[in-house]
Amino acid sequence: MADDKLIRAENLVKIFPMGSSQVTALSQVTLSFQTGEFAGLVGPSGSGKTTFLNIVGTLDAPSSGSAFVLGREVESLSHREAAGLRNRSIGFIFQTFNLLPVYTAYENVEFPLLLLKTPAAQRRKMVMDALDWVGLADRARSRPPQLSGGESQRVAIARAMVKRPPLLLADEPTANLDAENSHHILQTMEKLNRQLATSFLFATHDEKVIGYLRRKITLVDGRVTRDENCRPRGAEGTEPC
Amino acid sequence: MLTLRLALRNVLGTGIRAWLNALIISLALVVATWNQGLVSGMDEQAAQAAQAIEFGGGQYWQEKYDPFDPLTLDEAHAPLPPALQALVDDGRAAAVLVLQGSIYPRGRMRSILLKGIDPGQPILDFPTAKITADGGELPALIGGRFAKAVGLARGDSVTLRWREPGGAFNAQDAAVAHVMSTTVASIDSNQLWLPLAKLQEMARLPGEATLVVLARGTPPPAAPPGWTFRDADYLLRDLRELVKAKSYGRTIFLVIFLSLGMLAIFDTQVLAIFRRRREIGTLVALGFTRGQVIRLFTLEGALYGVLAVILGALYGLPLLWLQARAGFPVPAGTEDMGISIGERIYPAYSAGLILGIVLVSLLVTTVVSLLPTRRIARLKPTDALRGRMS
Numbered sequence: 001m002a003d004d005k006l007i008r009a010e011n012l013v014k015i016f017p018m019g020s021s022q023v024t025a026l027s028q029v030t031l032s033f034q035t036g037e038f039a040g041l042v043g044p045s046g047s048g049k050t051t052f053l054n055i056v057g058t059l060d061a062p063s064s065g066s067a068f069v070l071g072r073e074v075e076s077l078s079h080r081e082a083a084g085l086r087n088r089s090i091g092f093i094f095q096t097f098n099l100l101p102v103y104t105a106y107e108n109v110e111f112p113l114l115l116l117k118t119p120a121a122q123r124r125k126m127v128m129d130a131l132d133w134v135g136l137a138d139r140a141r142s143r144p145p146q147l148s149g150g151e152s153q154r155v156a157i158a159r160a161m162v163k164r165p166p167l168l169l170a171d172e173p174t175a176n177l178d179a180e181n182s183h184h185i186l187q188t189m190e191k192l193n194r195q196l197a198t199s200f201l202f203a204t205h206d207e208k209v210i211g212y213l214r215r216k217i218t219l220v221d222g223r224v225t226r227d228e229n230c231r232p233r234g235a236e237g238t239e240p241c
Numbered sequence: 242m243l244t245l246r247l248a249l250r251n252v253l254g255t256g257i258r259a260w261l262n263a264l265i266i267s268l269a270l271v272v273a274t275w276n277q278g279l280v281s282g283m284d285e286q287a288a289q290a291a292q293a294i295e296f297g298g299g300q301y302w303q304e305k306y307d308p309f310d311p312l313t314l315d316e317a318h319a320p321l322p323p324a325l326q327a328l329v330d331d332g333r334a335a336a337v338l339v340l341q342g343s344i345y346p347r348g349r350m351r352s353i354l355l356k357g358i359d360p361g362q363p364i365l366d367f368p369t370a371k372i373t374a375d376g377g378e379l380p381a382l383i384g385g386r387f388a389k390a391v392g393l394a395r396g397d398s399v400t401l402r403w404r405e406p407g408g409a410f411n412a413q414d415a416a417v418a419h420v421m422s423t424t425v426a427s428i429d430s431n432q433l434w435l436p437l438a439k440l441q442e443m444a445r446l447p448g449e450a451t452l453v454v455l456a457r458g459t460p461p462p463a464a465p466p467g468w469t470f471r472d473a474d475y476l477l478r479d480l481r482e483l484v485k486a487k488s489y490g491r492t493i494f495l496v497i498f499l500s501l502g503m504l505a506i507f508d509t510q511v512l513a514i515f516r517r518r519r520e521i522g523t524l525v526a527l528g529f530t531r532g533q534v535i536r537l538f539t540l541e542g543a544l545y546g547v548l549a550v551i552l553g554a555l556y557g558l559p560l561l562w563l564q565a566r567a568g569f570p571v572p573a574g575t576e577d578m579g580i581s582i583g584e585r586i587y588p589a590y591s592a593g594l595i596l597g598i599v600l601v602s603l604l605v606t607t608v609v610s611l612l613p614t615r616r617i618a619r620l621k622p623t624d625a626l627r628g629r630m631s
Contacts, residue, residue, distance in 0.1 A: 050623075059526060059622045080530050087528025094626065098523040102254030114243050115528045159527075 006167060006199050007033040007056050011065035014051050014222075025051040026062070027222040033201060035166060038193045039215035040202035048222040049203035050171055056201070057090055057169050058082040070166065087115050091160030091198075095172035097152040099144040105131065105155045106140040112163045130158035134188055150181030154188065161192055168192075171203045182208045244533060248540035252548070259548065262505050266549035266606065269502035271557035273495045274598050278561065278588035279569060280491055284484040285589050288477050293366040294425040296476040297335070298457035301325055301468045306339070306451050311354070314341045315404065318449045322465035325453045333459045335362035336450035338440050342403040344433065346391040354432040355403055357440030357450075364456045367428060371419035374436045380418035384429025388420045395420050401433065405445055413443065499602065502549070503609040510542050510613040521617060522625030535614045542610020546603045564588055 014026040026048045033039060041049040054060040056069050058077060067074040070089050077085065086092075091112075099108050109130050113123045131137045134154035144152055153173060160168050170189070174182035190212055192198050202209055210216060218226040252259050292298070306317035321329065321336055328334035338357040343350050358365070360373040372380040379401075383393060393399060395417050402412040415433065423429050441447050453468075455461055464470040514521070524534055568585030 054623045057526070059626070079532075083525070083528050083530040083533075086526060092526045094523075094526075096519070098519060098526075098626065100520060100523065102251055112527055 005032045005068070006035050006037070006070065007031070007201070008068040009052070009056070009065065010067075012052070012055065012062050012067055013064040014048070014055065014060070015063045025222050026055075028065070029219075029222070029224055031217060031224065031227070033199065035199055036193070036197050037215055038190065038200045038213060039217065040204055040209060040213040041217050041219055042205055042210055043219035044205060046221075047219040049205075049219055051222075052219070053169050053171055053201065053203045056167075057092060058085055087112060088163070089165050089167060091163070091165045091168040093153070093156050093160050093168065093170040093173045095175045097144070097149070097156045097176070099147075099152055099155055099159075101144055104141050104143050105136060105147065105151075105158075108144070108155055109158045109162050112159060116163060126162055127158075130162035131155075133161065133192070134158045148181075149177050150184060153177060153181070153185050157185065157188060157192075161196070161198060164196065164198070166199060168198055168200050169203075170200060172206065173202070174204070174206050174209055179208065182206070186212045244537050244540055248537055248544055251537075252541050252544045258509070259545065260552070262509055262545045263548035263552050265505045266502035266545060266602065267553035267557065269499045270549055270553040270598060270602055271560065272498055273602075274557065274590065274595055275561055275564065275588060276491050276495055277488075277594055277598065278565070278590040279586055280484065280488040281591065281594060282565075282587050282589040283487075284481065286586060287480055287484065290424045291427075291477060291480055292457060292473055294423060295365065295428050295454075296473055297364050297454040298459050299455045299461050299470060299472045300476060301334075301453040301455070301464055301470050303451050304467050304469055311341055311352075314339055314354075314451070318446055318451045319467055320448045321450055321453065322468065324462055324465050325468065328455065328459070328462070329359075329453065332363050333456045335359055335364040335454045336437060337452050337454060338437060338444070338446065338449060339451040340403055340440065340444055342401055342433070344391070345400045345402070346393055346397075351391060352431070355401065355440060356432055356434050357437035358434055359437045364454050367423055368419055368421050369434065371421075372434060372436050374439055378416040379413055379435065379439060381415040382419050382421060382434035383417055384426075384432070385420055385422045386426065386429050387431060388417070390430075393417050393420070403444060411443065499605065502602075503605055506542050506545050506606055506609050507613060509545070510538065510610055511616075513541070514538065514613055514616055518620065518625045519628045521620060522622050522627075525622040526626065531618055535611075535617050538614045538617060539607060539611045543603065543607040545610075546606030549606075550599055550603070561588070561590055565590060 009029055009031045012026050012029040013024070016023045016025055025046075029048070029052065031052075041052055043049055051060065055062050055067050055074060058069065058074055061075050070085065072081075072085060074082075092098075099105075100111065103111070106127055109127045110123060113126060118126065128137060128140070131140055134157050136151060136154050136158065139147065139151060139155075142151075144155075147155065153176075168189075173189075174185060177185060186209060189200055193200050202213065204210065213230060215229050216226070217224055303317050303319045305313050307313045318338060318340075325334065325336070329336050335358060340355045340357075341352070342355040343352050345351070358369050360369045360371075362369055369382065372382045374380060378398065381399070388394060397417045398414050399417065400412055401415050402410055404410050415435065421429075428434075437450075441449060461470055461472070521534055524537070525531070529537075565588050568587045570585055
């Protein structure tokens, strides 16, 4: 069943076999997200944050329950359809940046557009705009080993947002960054969210990230224990996360 | 196109490792081409030598002649039919009389073939003119290997013994007029060439012959009754079988060598999939299907083959060309193994040979590259993103 919500998960269960036993990573998780949210799944390691992100990112399928992303039911997607959805509509930002090592920053950012068969002139403009957004237009020709951790993550953000996806999934995006770079990255993401209405869903246990969230969902042992709206840093109104 | 571009970038991005792999495969390619070229060259040379020196453009055999059964030789001769005689008279054929006999070099008996041929014949390319009878001692022509085996040299005399049609044995001394160096063992081993007219006279078989060798390029007339025509293909059949048998051995060597190159690719692929798990996960997250990832890795492996072809062409073609011009010295004793070739083999490289080897290696490279990618199909993107194997 399709709906107008960006993400809708109902009674989501994910069980991983572990040798002869099983580990329940998600247990009856029901959540939904609207367009334009800046939300985060928080909780200790093993609480199911990444598993949830993987399922809504169509990289994994639930053991039971259902997940709808942009109106498409994850389990019903074929490999090809899931790849198409990721390519067109979902951006990923990883803890370890995951830049393609033999490509320059420019080529890394260009990659999703090549998959989308974007015409060359338009592609070039979009790539440079994205690099501009993250403040790395002057490092376009640098390769990943020549970039610092913060720069690498900014290139990864540019790569995730270059195709202007409605949804960006960020798994521990600041875990490998120092405080200054973390804030820089988060401010960039916040700007993207505000100016381009890109929805962000984080998986994190980093207090710096939590400080920027407008919605915080706490997961413990695969269950949602709290789901709260909160006031981001510097804003007024609700309680800060 | 995108996958090809990425594959090329990935392969070239690995730097020296890519070129080392390509170098190993290119070595296999060049050696394989050289090896096959050598066999082709040997085949061609042997066939040409055998035709020029022994078979001509085909032979008419007296119907009882069986070159593999010396016991038939006593009866395997007949007067030349007019059609064949006309060819001989025109200089388009040469008659040969083959008889059994013995010689006694240094007092030891040795069974041999006595072969009579017209010293002035223009058909076969060996020095029959050296046995032009001048009224003195009976001149004989022998091959270098046989001369060495029986200890005869130019100017030596040797006693011949043969059987006349009535069954009586006769004997005569012959003088070695010339020791010829020939690449065709079958006109050398255990035989003595004498002037045809003298042998016919000695054996009391005037005007008779065992076989008639046709000049190359002469259209063969129909075989007269009592004679059978054997064309060049028939006569070269054994030689070609021999070359083919030798080429099987070389093919095994080629397969082993090519396998070493392929092992390098297989190893590189397995290692690449293991080392690039995170990259595989990233590609899938960015929108690649598993099929596209498999295609990318297979293409990367296949590109090693393409690089090898380019690299091999750069250094291999000049080397092979030089080798084809300079030839390859034949190791001593090779001719005793049954192959008739000159002192050097000139490898022959046809476009088909080179293209065939290139295509086979590209195909094998692609298959070898594809095999390890089956792991990708089993790899979960979520595990790959964390750098884990499923």
